[in-house]
Amino acid sequence: MVTDRIGFIGVGLMGQGMATNILAAGYPLSVMGHRNRAPVEALVGRGATEAATPKALAAASDIVLLCVTGSDQVRAVIEGEDGLAAAGTKLTIVDCSTSDPSVTTRLAADLAPRGIVLIDAPLSRTPKDAWEGTLDVMIGGAAVDVARVRPVIETFARRVVHTGPTGTGHTMKLLNNFLSLGYGALYAEALMLGQKSGLTAEVFDQVIRGGRMDCPFYQTFFKYVIERDRDAHQFTLENALKDTSYLNAFAQSRGAANPMAAAVRNSYAIAVGTGHGGDYVPMLSDIIAALNGLPPR
Incomplete structure (x- = not known):
């Protein structure tokens, strides 16, 4: 049974297909728009909800997936007065971006006392695979946290490899x-x-x-x-x-x-x-x- 509410930031070439598969699996989904409105509107048309800020998205989510460019963009959506962390709620963040591992491990350590778990789950293959649900995913994180997010990831991935602790995925x-x-x-x-x-x-x-x-x-x-x-x-x-x-x-x-x-x-x-x-x-x-x-x- 689907119980977790999912948030998604970064519905671009890869993210739109991933988010579409999450919706198709029955998960409640919130997304946040960027410059390109077309993917957001397409997902809203399929039943997703749009959030105005990362903070608002975090408040409506249990698990948030990030599919942005890199570490700078990841920090931008997590930190700050309107960032994910500012919602003040327990949250699991899954960073599917290609990020700097040293930034990932530092950020995970900073977020843990605030009740926020950060997992790195970068992707391999193409946007076509994202739509078809056949991506490869490398996950770094504690086994219990990986087990929790795995059903969500398996909506868009064919192969999921647990690489070790947070940072090893990146x-x-x-x-x-x-x-x-x-x-x-x-x-x-x-x-x-x-x-x-x-x-x-x-x-x-x-x-x-x-x-x-x-x-x-x-x-x-x-x-x-x-x-x-x-x-x-x-x-x-x-x-x-x-x-x-x-x-x-x-x-x-x-x-x-x-x-x-x-x-x-x-x-x-x-x-x-x-x-x-x-x-x-x-x-x-x-x-x-x-x-x-x-x-x-």
């Missing part, structure tokens, strides 16, 4: 994104070298697709490269830079030498620094080509 997410964004940087550079050598992207794809180096990330990346479908992989270069910057800061905090992660970050820093932050990750292939005097495909 750490694992950074490692996951290091691998995927590292592939993106490698693909872009390999395509540029192939183009300089007279090898087309189609030939490249014929060799890689179906082989040991193929994977779903490769397939969405190359759906743009081959088919020029700009919406095939909707993750911005600006967000890629944020995530790789978080990873490098995390490595520094651990005293670790991480030459590969530093190189990957610089690929995305170049893209953002040349004015392409709003473009999607597969478009890095065009940017690296252009920097080497080559036309886009």
